[in-house]
Amino acid sequence: MNKLQEYIDANEKKFREELFELLRIPSISTSSQNKDDVKEAAKFLTKQFESIGLDRVTMHETPGHPIVTAEKCQHDDQPTVLVYGHYDVQPSDPDMLWNTPPFEPTVKNGRVYARGASDDKGQSFTHIKAIESYMKTGTELPVNVKFILEGEEEIGSPNLIPFIKAHKDLLSCDMVLISDTAMFGEDQPSITYGLRGLAYMELEVTGPNRDLHSGVYGGAVENPANLLCEIVSKLKNGNGKISIPGFYDDVEPLTEEQREAIHELPFDEEAFKKNLDLNEVDGEEGYNTHERTTARPSLDVNGLWSGYQGEGAKTVLPAKAGAKVSK
Template sequence: MSDQLEHYFTSNRQAHLEELSQFLRIPSISVGTEHKEHIRKAAAWLADSLKSGGMEHAQLLETGGNPVVYADWLHAPGKPTLLIYGHYDVQPSDPDDRWDSPPFEPTIRDGKLYARGATDDKGQLFIHMKAVAALLATEGKLPVNIKWCIEGEEEIASKHLFALLEKEAEKLQADAVVISDGPMQERGVPSILYGLRGLCGFQLDVTGPRHDLHSGLYGGGVQNPIFALSELLASMKNNEGTITIDGFYEGVEPLSEADRERFTTLKHDDAKVQRDLAVNALFGEAGYSFLERTTARPTLEIHTITGGFQGEGIKPIVPSSASAKLSCRLVDQQDPDRIFELIERHIELHKPAGVEVKLTLLVKGKPFRVSTDNPYIQAAARAYEAGFGASPVFVRAGGSIPIVDSFSRLLEAPVVLMNFGLPDENLHAPNEHFHLENFDLGLRTVCHFVRLVGAP
């Protein structure tokens, strides 16, 4: 880090935090329609801020929903182009009475900035904005070309971004996509995500008689939809945690020695998880550790079961219907559409007599994985070493971010997931906050990354 750049960050720190606070005061909640005005205010604020930081062509790209903010700086001929993605929408703040300070009045306490959106994702996005602006201000140019794609619907599953990527693929074309929208492994231990699981969520409805029946008159004589649903659910997984849907594991690659070594280096404490969850045992697919099961292996989980009388006491009926909501986390080459077809076939083959079944796809997303040997990933690792003074760990995440695969596939570019948040920062919960230590280190890390990518 040059003395000039270090002086810039030190002397402008308070101004940067005040500017970030302006951004955080905008309640850009994307759930529902109540905050449409604030959504557009946040998008306009971003465009103005990018422009004041030296970016060009700052504009709002209309999507049919909330606008996407685009800007660029393309004056480094022959150098790579980075597309920086983030989102300006936030989750609702409720329950507001659980916050120690108002959710849209940013407050600094104990070295942490408290506000809705502080870590998810305004604070982390702001790091990139100010790092790029700092390089321009101190050096008059950038060592790479930069594009921005900042959406306002991430918290509602990026409803319109997929179509925009297809429509604007040429405008957004880049050599790599950079995203900071999640936690590091832990404080002082930066991490780079090289894998995300895909998703296939669906609802299973089972219907029997045209209305609820008196169990004394009809019990034992007609199929009970709850029993039928229970049979179907039980047929999908055995007592060793293996999913028994024929063809489900097609496209799942065996864990390599390198993958398993990375899991070992994380030094995960299974016993602590068991104690924290207050369960008498952990359970999952045989032959795999807890970390492997929850990040690198596919799953099938039941989220909701409904049917029959739900009130206090008992209502002795044979219910007319029952339903369940489930989802599968997917890895490697598993495709959510193919998985849904396999589940449909399994349900049809195992459907008990006396009921009808209906399967409805609710949500889907493909898994994502990038080689840790990719030069952009390696540049991120070296940047963390310079910025944080610590080598990052390479991790696979159990969650799903469908838009990451879309970026990789439509733009044919690697995605670099380098995060600056921490796991305990209450994203989506009351008292969301962002550690300012990571804000400071993140600024320097991004500068190192940009320079490494643009190096001859």
């Protein structure tokens, strides 16, 4: 193992510079303006795989963003681990809320700040550099390793399932290691065995056929913005329960064992609140903060728009109002 650690220590700076190069690529999958950037990130990873000497390195085009695969399978009798990760990122806006530029990685207090640093470029890169360390020191890999890195995770992976179905042999494995998760604490590595999933919706309320003057029409015509707020306010009841009929039908209840395990995790609620400048935490009655954030469903408004957003006042009764909502 010494040889590996020596290689890692000796190359720390190089690893970091390469990661920063990847972090500088604004591979925002949801933005059509960044399509070339997303491809650039895929090419960068392809080159990484080639340079560390993996086999069957391929950048597969899809109807959306590319999928990169590579492997090192040396022994038939060894188990095969497929490492999954993604190289696309969420939009960085509003950029003015960033303390440092989102696509210029900055180290503060030993941490790297950049869009995608911890989701999921950093984690994916850790696996690549781990395999590189084996390859470059001539250390035999204890398992066969395959990689699949996609560029559409942040938009719901529309091309991943068709790709998997069409490449069963290429991806065949004994286990999948998903790097797209977090460590519980700085000194507490963790294995994530389940996630809550995501459903994303957009709703629009339409009223009159054009924007109206609220001084002339207000009070006589239903205001879509008022109505939207009313709808949103009814999505949850006062106890943090989501009031959409049938919402909890398929939610698996937590077992006693799971609840005990969750309660055992070291968690400082005071520090959690302090970090967010909050006096109180809030959520579904009967569950603690951990259960609420990991095992119980949530529902949040992610965006709201209607009416006049500019400086000062405009007496508008908007024709439309909209919201983005996810669970």
